[in-house]
Amino acid sequence: MSRISYLETHDLRFPTSRDLDGSDAMNADPDYSAAYVHLHTDAADGHVGSGFVFTIGRGNDVEVAAYAVLAPFLVGRDVEATLNDLGGFWRELVHDSQLRWLGPEKGVMHMAIGAVVNALWDLKAKRAGLPLWQVLARLSPEEIVDLVDFRYLSDALTREEALEILKSAEPGRADREARLLAEGYPAYTTTPGWLGYSDEKLVRLSREALEEGFTQIKLKVGGSVEDDIRRLRLARETVGPDIRIAIDANQRWDVDEAVAWIGELAEFDLAWVEEPTSPDDILGHAEIARRIAPVPVATGEHIANRVVFKQLLQARSLSYLQIDATRVAGVNENIAILLLAAKFGVPVCPHAGGVGLCEAVQHLSMFDFVAVSGTLAYRRIEYVDHLHEHFVTPVEIRGGNYVAPLAPGAGVDVWDDTFVNFEYPQGSAWRADDDSVVAAAG
Amino acid sequence: MSRISYLETHDLRFPTSRDLDGSDAMNADPDYSAAYVHLHTDAADGHVGSGFVFTIGRGNDVEVAAYAVLAPFLVGRDVEATLNDLGGFWRELVHDSQLRWLGPEKGVMHMAIGAVVNALWDLKAKRAGLPLWQVLARLSPEEIVDLVDFRYLSDALTREEALEILKSAEPGRADREARLLAEGYPAYTTTPGWLGYSDEKLVRLSREALEEGFTQIKLKVGGSVEDDIRRLRLARETVGPDIRIAIDANQRWDVDEAVAWIGELAEFDLAWVEEPTSPDDILGHAEIARRIAPVPVATGEHIANRVVFKQLLQARSLSYLQIDATRVAGVNENIAILLLAAKFGVPVCPHAGGVGLCEAVQHLSMFDFVAVSGTLAYRRIEYVDHLHEHFVTPVEIRGGNYVAPLAPGAGVDVWDDTFVNFEYPQGSAWRADDDSVVAAAG
Numbered sequence: 001m002s003r004i005s006y007l008e009t010h011d012l013r014f015p016t017s018r019d020l021d022g023s024d025a026m027n028a029d030p031d032y033s034a035a036y037v038h039l040h041t042d043a044a045d046g047h048v049g050s051g052f053v054f055t056i057g058r059g060n061d062v063e064v065a066a067y068a069v070l071a072p073f074l075v076g077r078d079v080e081a082t083l084n085d086l087g088g089f090w091r092e093l094v095h096d097s098q099l100r101w102l103g104p105e106k107g108v109m110h111m112a113i114g115a116v117v118n119a120l121w122d123l124k125a126k127r128a129g130l131p132l133w134q135v136l137a138r139l140s141p142e143e144i145v146d147l148v149d150f151r152y153l154s155d156a157l158t159r160e161e162a163l164e165i166l167k168s169a170e171p172g173r174a175d176r177e178a179r180l181l182a183e184g185y186p187a188y189t190t191t192p193g194w195l196g197y198s199d200e201k202l203v204r205l206s207r208e209a210l211e212e213g214f215t216q217i218k219l220k221v222g223g224s225v226e227d228d229i230r231r232l233r234l235a236r237e238t239v240g241p242d243i244r245i246a247i248d249a250n251q252r253w254d255v256d257e258a259v260a261w262i263g264e265l266a267e268f269d270l271a272w273v274e275e276p277t278s279p280d281d282i283l284g285h286a287e288i289a290r291r292i293a294p295v296p297v298a299t300g301e302h303i304a305n306r307v308v309f310k311q312l313l314q315a316r317s318l319s320y321l322q323i324d325a326t327r328v329a330g331v332n333e334n335i336a337i338l339l340l341a342a343k344f345g346v347p348v349c350p351h352a353g354g355v356g357l358c359e360a361v362q363h364l365s366m367f368d369f370v371a372v373s374g375t376l377a378y379r380r381i382e383y384v385d386h387l388h389e390h391f392v393t394p395v396e397i398r399g400g401n402y403v404a405p406l407a408p409g410a411g412v413d414v415w416d417d418t419f420v421n422f423e424y425p426q427g428s429a430w431r432a433d434d435d436s437v438v439a440a441a442g
Numbered sequence: 443m444s445r446i447s448y449l450e451t452h453d454l455r456f457p458t459s460r461d462l463d464g465s466d467a468m469n470a471d472p473d474y475s476a477a478y479v480h481l482h483t484d485a486a487d488g489h490v491g492s493g494f495v496f497t498i499g500r501g502n503d504v505e506v507a508a509y510a511v512l513a514p515f516l517v518g519r520d521v522e523a524t525l526n527d528l529g530g531f532w533r534e535l536v537h538d539s540q541l542r543w544l545g546p547e548k549g550v551m552h553m554a555i556g557a558v559v560n561a562l563w564d565l566k567a568k569r570a571g572l573p574l575w576q577v578l579a580r581l582s583p584e585e586i587v588d589l590v591d592f593r594y595l596s597d598a599l600t601r602e603e604a605l606e607i608l609k610s611a612e613p614g615r616a617d618r619e620a621r622l623l624a625e626g627y628p629a630y631t632t633t634p635g636w637l638g639y640s641d642e643k644l645v646r647l648s649r650e651a652l653e654e655g656f657t658q659i660k661l662k663v664g665g666s667v668e669d670d671i672r673r674l675r676l677a678r679e680t681v682g683p684d685i686r687i688a689i690d691a692n693q694r695w696d697v698d699e700a701v702a703w704i705g706e707l708a709e710f711d712l713a714w715v716e717e718p719t720s721p722d723d724i725l726g727h728a729e730i731a732r733r734i735a736p737v738p739v740a741t742g743e744h745i746a747n748r749v750v751f752k753q754l755l756q757a758r759s760l761s762y763l764q765i766d767a768t769r770v771a772g773v774n775e776n777i778a779i780l781l782l783a784a785k786f787g788v789p790v791c792p793h794a795g796g797v798g799l800c801e802a803v804q805h806l807s808m809f810d811f812v813a814v815s816g817t818l819a820y821r822r823i824e825y826v827d828h829l830h831e832h833f834v835t836p837v838e839i840r841g842g843n844y845v846a847p848l849a850p851g852a853g854v855d856v857w858d859d860t861f862v863n864f865e866y867p868q869g870s871a872w873r874a875d876d877d878s879v880v881a882a883a884g
Contacts, residue, residue: 027539057540058511059551065507066550069500097469098499104693104721104744107549108508109501152720155697155729251546255597278594279546280749282724283756287597302546304746307722314725 002043002079007071009064010036013424023196025222025252030056032355035063039119041079049123050413051115054326054354066112083124087147090332106304110329117330122410132410133366141166148336152307162339169374176370184401187383188216195220206238213400216244222252225264232268244271251275255284259291272298272320279303285317298322301351306336313344324351325360338368353384358395359411362402390418444485444521449513451506452478455866465638467664467694472498474797477505481561483521491565492855493557496768496796508554525566529589532774548746552771559772564852574852575808583608590778594749604781611816618812626843629825630658637662648680655842658686664694667706674710686713693717697726701733714740714762721745727759740764743793748778755786766793767802780810795826800837801853804844832860
């Protein structure tokens with residue numbers, strides 16, 4: 001029997017604010033960051049389970065502090081038994097009677113639990129010698145529903161209904177896996193659209209996106225309506241009428257403001273409007289969706305948990321559901337959300353970008369295609385070409401599609417050098433910012 | 443000019459799980475805890491601003507870690523200027539472009555911001571030589587709305603509507619303050635009702651509550667329906683037909699389960715059913731409320747922020763709104779919630795108990811009475827007789843009412859000995875748990 005022997009944690013930050021990569025209406029100067037956790041075991045195979053929470057800088061260390069609180073739940077635990085009951089492990093952590101007071105099921109502690117859950121899935125996939133999406137897609141419908149906590153979901157989705165969805169998708173699994181391996185999974189790109197970019201850079205990157213085969217791009221909006229109109233016009237002129245253009249307001253507006261602002265932009269044939277208002281405002285999203293129809297609403301990257309997603313679906317608040325790999329409590333909760341979306345017939349278009357989010361979330365969409373929704377219709381995974389060079393097995397985009405990864409694991413391991421250079425605050429990338437260190441070195 | 447000089451923080455925990463004080467259907471073994479923050483200044487007056495986040499044990503240290511991230515926003519700051527623009531300070535912290543990724547506006551980071559906001563209010567009140575409720579109740583309507591962030595609220599409550607509410611309550615302020623000073627503010631008690639207590643203890647404490655003048659008690663439910671029926675029957679027999687009995691399920695149920703379970707208990711003439719399901723489930727609460735009417739629904743202690751409260755009011759999910767002193771981002775956000783409740787005509791009955799929550803939240807209800815809602819009708823503050831001995835100015839209950847506090851400040855300072863004895867893990871109360879320390883001492 002092997003046991004989890006220790007948790008190694010890292011506060012990894014990239015100084016992206018220096019170039020305004022990732023700038024939008026609410027996030028003026030993000031430093032893309034990842035609070036990493038590595039689960040070591042005493043097994044002879046030497047496999048390490050990797051997980052992380054994506055943040056945008058300050059507070060990344062609070063996630064690291066949360067890992068320390070979770071360590072006693074993990075260290076000494078039987079690896080096999082834990083990996084064979086990840087549904088039970090999820091419930092134990094998420095419903096821990098003391099920890100849940102810090103949420104419940106939201107914020108720093110919930111995301112930290114998500115990272116260790118994801119690290120266990122990474123470990124399980126490495127031990128199986130398969131990419132995570134294949135590990136998931138080869139589970140039986142019964143094994144999949146055992147991973148899901150239906151507490152607070154039963155008024156919208158029961159275990160039996162989830163089982164029905166999974167069973168009806170079972171016959172086509174092999175065909176869809178073959179198609180995925182041959183063609184990949186559709187992507188769209190946000191690379192051209194950051195709010196801090198010049199018009200010239202917007203046009204150049206939009207043209208590149210077109211040339212690379214993307215069929216959808218996304219622009220950040222919400223700074224000023226005049227700028228948004230000018231930028232959308234430039235983008236539409238550049239990509240032509242057949243490429244979809246989505247916009248993303250990053251929670252910038254109140255309800256009436258959103259409706260008025262989007263009205264000014266509707267002429268540009270918008271693929272969707274993303275995060276028009278607070279992620280907590282289920283009823284606000286529903287009202288916006290009603291009033292801007294047929295322009296579709298998309299949201300999800302800041303939705304705290306499955307209970308809020310359930311209501312967004314019940315209230316018809318969204319037309320596209322955007323899961324995030326590190327916001328909710330890991331793979332298990334995202335499976336619950338994929339099942340909810342399938343029940344309501346809403347396509348899932350994951351949030352990605354940041355650091356490692358593309359690498360992580362592609363596995364969930366590929367699993368969704370093979371074993372849950374069974375379709376690629378209206379589905380695209382976000383893609384941004386930032387920071388992939390830090391990953392041992394970075395995502396690969398070909399002709400505007402994510403190539404299905406084949407490396408064992410969840411795909412989120414970073415190079416050792418990345419820790420050397422970007423650990424905060426002692427990494428070389430950050431020491432250059434520190435005058436006292438520079439002075440001492442000089 | 444004086445400046446904030448440093449943040450002193452403490453991880454304070456009380457081993458309440460040893461006696462099952464505070465036990466309920468979801469919190470089997472809480473160790474009541476408080477992550478304390480003291481704001482020191484270089485002013486000659488020597489006043490220190492105190493704030494805290496209440497937790498129930500594990501993870502209290504993660505709140506302390508969050509304070510460290512907030513320190514750079516505070517240290518070196520002009521005290522006068524900050525205390526004169528607490529609305530601006532609130533916006534700066536809550537909407538910090540990097541920190542908000544950790545919520546936004548929920549969980550560990552949001553509660554930590556609430557504690558430093560509350561510590562600034564404590565400092566402001568101490569400098570004014572007044573209890574916090576009087577400081578707030580003497581602000582002009584314009585000053586009060588300046589404290590509130592109306593972002594994401596404007597579809598339910600605008601700044602102008604809030605001003606109207608406050609202006610119409612202005613004429614009666616002096617009369618109501620006099621009444622409050624003479625009679626106090628109504629309380630109800632949860633002391634008899636913890637799930638871990640024996641029937642004998644339930645009956646004895648219920649009788650004592652009656653003798654002490656309380657007109658409402660609350661029982662924890664949700665373990666088993668048979669136990670709930672037996673305990674409610676004992677309580678009703680003990681207190682008679684005129685005392686209100688509320689029940690609290692602490693988020694135990696799904697929607698259908700809640701409706702069925704409450705149906706079994708309806709014969710006991712319930713004052714309200716508290717937290718029937720997930721605090722995130724606005725639509726679930728609304729459906730439960732519709733189906734169990736006329737039994738009223740109460741919730742709020744785990745509601746993350748004003749945006750969720752807004753929707754609970756919009757959806758008619760609750761009949762009693764329960765604010766909490768340390769869950770949302772402090773006094774400012776609670777003022778927003780009091781204004782929302784006033785707009786919708788829903789009475790506010792604060793959550794209290796734990797450690798320090800009674801001391802803190804009474805100020806908000808008293809301010810509400812004097813300057814916002816202008817009424818005591820249907821309003822009671824929760825009271826539990828735990829851990830008040832640790833406070834320098836503990837709450838005083840007389841004839842079932844909270845006596846209006848007159849000591850300057852927010853009332854949450856604890857004795858120095860409390861830190862000596864209950865700081866985790868080095869306090870004497872915790873060292874007794876540690877075999878290695880006991881062995882070494884022996």
